[in-house]
Amino acid sequence: MKMLIRWGALTVSFWVVTAVIPGIDVKGGFTTYLWVALLFGLLNATLGSLLKLLTLPAVILTLGLFLVVVNAAILVLVARWSDKLDVNNFWSAIFAALVISVITRLISGVTQKALPL
Secondary structure, eight states: OHHHHHHHHHHHHHHHHHHHSTTEEEOSSHHHHHHHHHHHHHHHHHHHHHHHHHTHHHHHHTTTTHHHHHHHHHHHHHHHHOTTEEEOOHHHHHHHHHHHHHHHHHHHHHHHHHSOO
């Protein structure tokens, strides 16, 4: 149940990102957003964990701000692997990673308090 809520939160955050940030575009409808969110979540869980471990000194020196760069890199990688997601430049990816992080944190926090699992 928790994983479905996180996946839904990530899907909503991708929808908000495409509506708010120029340079990020998802070609398709609801199922495409679900696919992009699933791909981003899987890459972030596997490759992202390894990248976060390897860049731990930079994360510590920047007090965690470097994690946004790692998430932006994962987002650019998803855009390269999927023809449904377009990321125009790295700055768009940085802002998108920030928005995705904030929205998923908010939705997960609200649902965690509403639905104690």
